[in-house]
Amino acid sequence: MTISTRKRALGGLVAVGLFVALAGCASAPPEETDETADAGSEVVEGFLPCVVSGASPGGFQDKSFNQLSYEGLERAADELGVDFLDVRSTSSSDFAPNIQSLIDQNCTLVVTTGFDLGAAAGEAAAANPDIQFVTVDTIVDEDFDGDTDSPNIKPVIFDTAQAAFMAGYASASYSTSKIVGTFGGGNFSTVSIFMDGFAQGVEYWNEQKGDNVTVLGWDREKEDGLFTGSFVAGQEAINAAQGLVDQGADVILPVGGEIYQSAASVIRDSGKDIALLGVDADVFETDPTVGDLLLTSVLKAVDVGVEEAVLKAGVGEFDVTPFIGTLENDGVGIAPFHDFEDKVSPDLQAELDEIRAGIIDGSITVESYLAG
Template sequence: MEDTVRITKKAAFSGLALVSTAALLAGCGSAPEETDGGDGGEALDYLPCMVSDFGGFDDKSFNQLGFEGMVAAAEELGVEYTEVESQAETDYNANLQNLVDQGCNTIVTVGFALAPAALESALANPDVEYVSIDDTVDQDFDGTTDAENIKPLIFDTAQAAFLAGYLSAGVSQTGVVGTFGGQNFPTVSVFMDGFAQGVDYYNEEMGADVQVVGWDREAQDGSFTGGFEANDTARQIAQGLIDQNADIILPVGGPIYQSAAAAIRDSGREIALIGVDADVYETDPSVGDLLLTSVLKGIDVAVHEAIVEAGNGNFDPTPFVGTLENEGVGIASFHDWEDRVPAELATKIEELQAAIIAGEIAVESYLAE
């Protein structure tokens, strides 16, 4: 796997789309100590590294966000970084060992699928620091991370998806909205379930009967492609939702939104798309006209903060949980759809966000306290 490793001198990455680094992220420390920042002072002896899941760093979603966060942190610290891209799940162990062998001080693993390999590597290398995106690495399910040198970065996206669900119910003209995912893992279904809760809340408040297709809250199951690739399976599932009259679709699973966009364009109907993780309007302008909003994870900011802290000798394994309150999750602006969102509905979304933060509305999820 060594030929898949790319080493970049003095982090530089065009088009960084970081959420404000002034956001107050729970579990993150105070501002880092000053470093040379590349101005000729004494350089840090520190090498941050990252391994992607098989979606790759150009997925315009969580792998890309994680990578952007590491690049920005390396640039701030004035150090080099190393990344390795996985082509399949069978690459994970070898890629992690490759990074250990290169002397990486902190290794960021992107995605829950990497958790077992990350744990094995962390236990075998207690002097290396690990940052796990989207998984607590609690393989024995006792409520704590299974290695002291792993810092989990996890995100309660149900809160933000609730807002997107309420918004969708208010915008829908057919009274049917849909969602589907890559695989039925908690980090995927948390979006779908939060979305459905938002629709339910709209129905209760407005006396409406907007239907959600693609997810059954009671069964905790729904429509899944079986993977995280933009392919014909994803397009067919999206088409199935369209055939059920859905006019807003939330695909959860990295690039599978591209297949949903293709199905929407083929339909010739006015159907809105909702992105996940990044503001897809910014990361993939080719689908910008379809996007009502995106359900955001502050992965880039959380990775940036974790790496800067670790680079300055302040690695903290305390899990970070992104919420609406600490701006670790949120929803993007309505962009091209702004004129189709009634002003009173937009105001209501702001009020709902404040109510969730205040604890007046409880959004159920596996991460909720």
Template structure:
């Protein structure tokens, strides 16, 4: 299957309301969604989260919102089940298949192997996987013909965020860390470092990036907001960073706690969603956020499947098709250089035209 792109947008990235958690690997998945969008059709969409959960203020939650919106418009109810640990993935998928799901949306690289196994065993069920290529043998093709990957070349947007971080930094040191060293995590860190390096070259600065050297870096080993994530953030804070990019769902909450405890003037960069809008409790810390149109991509895929138009061709979000981008500076508007937004607009155009190259595993 060839990889193509199509138009996507960021409408709906902000939270529309509280998300109801639907937990339980052991029990059958619960129904969610109002199902009041119109006449019911013979179609059952389903969704399983990774261990970050549907309230991660990030990609699980955005995917859930997109799938729920599509289900409502189709006049059906979304069945969803939340994974608490990696051992839940395969049983949750089996559970959903047994519940008669026609389409199953899975979230994240961690669910890739279980998704492929389930898809191969159930060729009549359609699958959508968010943030993974479903190419576990790395041969450049999706491992099952009934899986549609939704991917985002976030290195392009992270490049802009890295450039902004370097322009903003007063200490000359910025940092990043991730949950696990998956391609969909390290792609943020790759783009971020490239953006900082580009600013150093163009503006004559010497801003250092801690936590990622282009190949390896700091990872907590999971995506939970816990002491490990907090201590990892603290280690970077102790090295004088004044911009911090935590990549991996809820781990940003631990980073925010470490920043507040430090009493230092440290800005944070969000991932996937605009954290100023999705989590106002950290709005005062947010320099910007690196955005992915996860809700839009998921909505489109579920709606198409419900209308009998499932297309397994991979979607890749880019700056050009507006599948990725960065959020406004919000509270930091007056704190960044006055000409920074203009520079970013020019840089975005240069990336789209190819005049500035941003490398990632999706651009090879």
């Protein structure tokens, strides 16, 4: 376990974006204004934000969740002119002790990165009602009643089905084999939401174009699919990717941590023209070693959600209303086509723009557990 401290320069606060209500609410709340985080707001005395990583081998340089959470906190600390602490977890057994170590060091707000920290965050929040918690990718609902378990927790979650829908449509457009595939690290809602949205996008392509592109690795009716049981690159991920390639998939969406690296190695070894999809961050930017393989990436603005939550807490306006990233508030999206710009249909971007608008205005329905 390592803990580091950074000193951040003094600066003004940035304006916050849009919020949407927790799943099940009828409508989104009104647009936030600069008044909620203006440059004249006074930072809370003793405010010390902190972050605990998930158990990814890459820690805060995992090119994904942990890194994005760290960067969001870092930017907020810069704006507020405060120190922050970070602690890296190497296994799930580190979660509770790491959180407690930050509380013991007088952290006033703790960011936990990833759904697998939910249970530890929930227990710590209940035991420390004066500490603010920001939980990334989980609402911390251990009793499954639809409500966050403690009143001092702000969830930062994402309806990535919307963005994955667009990626699925793009993949179906690009595919020449008429077979695309996906696999995940584990059958958790935060993983399967990508896979299901991806499949819905392919279905929409088929409906609109009278085509018959097949999705391997996810069964929408059974809500089950191809999973490796791990979020690290390794033999299980290689086997999963190889199986999709052997069945003819020419676009592959791996969902979970670093398993995309295993898929990339399989694609290179195959010598075939197979495209890769990234998740969470724009993997073309975060991992240039696979950039030439990437059709696009399904984005979660984890850094934006964390930064916004910390900024508001820092000026005494901690708000436990869940931040739900959507296409409408730019909390989710898809990355540019980068090296594939000249390989996709010249009509594709305009079609995706129309789909995005349709999802936002409700004329195109995307199903997900966050859709309400």
